[in-house]
Amino acid sequence: DQQVKQNSPSLSVQEGRISILNCDYTNSMFDYFLWYKKYPAEGPTFLISISSIKDKNEDGRFTVFLNKSAKHLSLHIVPSQPGDSAVYFCAARWSGGSNYKLTFGKGTLLTVNP
Amino acid sequence: GAGVSQTPSNKVTEKGKYVELRCDPISGHTALYWYRQSLGQGPEFLIYFQGTGAADDSGLPNDRFFAVRPEGSVSTLKIQRTERGDSAVYLCASSLTNSVVDTQYFGPGTRLTVL
Secondary structure, three states: OOOEEOOOOEEEEEOOOOEEEEEEEOOOOOOEEEEEEEOOOOOOEEEEEEEOOOOEEEEOOEEEEEEOOOOEEEEEEOOOOHHHOEEEEEEEEOOOOOOOOOEEOOOEEEEEEO | OOOOEEEOOEEEEOOOOOEEEEEEOOOOOOEEEEEEEOOOOOOEEEEEEEOOEEEEOOOOOOOOEEEEOOOOOOEEEEEOOOOHHHOEEEEEEEEOOOOOOOOOEEOOOEEEEEO
């Protein structure tokens, strides 16, 4: 049972354009959401997060939007750069438990073409 | 400062053998997590340590898997009687505390191949 879903396995965009990566979740207990970026042969690197009490969080070129009613979040990258090419994982946590393990989606491979 | 390190980076073993995978967390981080990433999947939770104790091992697939963190720093994931289905990248992550807002920092992983 996939509690965090990334339905697009891949996405290709032109340099300078906007990249939009989507994520859906089914577990309404999740209240903290994160995006990680992963290059080949490296571990995932934290990118940006958002608490469920917010609907938007921005950090430089990266903005995450959260729509709680739709159980949907998205990551916007503007402008996209070739160095952004990587696999992006959406992850979720629940603050109510004693273990803040991350539940990940399957990832979306972003390719930014020069 | 130094990040999370994992050794070995690659491990090839034969079916039925025993393997140990090591994780060195960021100094001072009390929370440590093990995840497993199979091909085409996202990382999946295995076990969580707070200090020396395994606070949650609900993600371990069966009793062939075991992990320790005897001094509250380095952790070792142990797999007995390895099977081909155990082939995956094993990722370790640490965070300063177990607060929900604390970032989990990942190591580069150990790629385990069981022949």
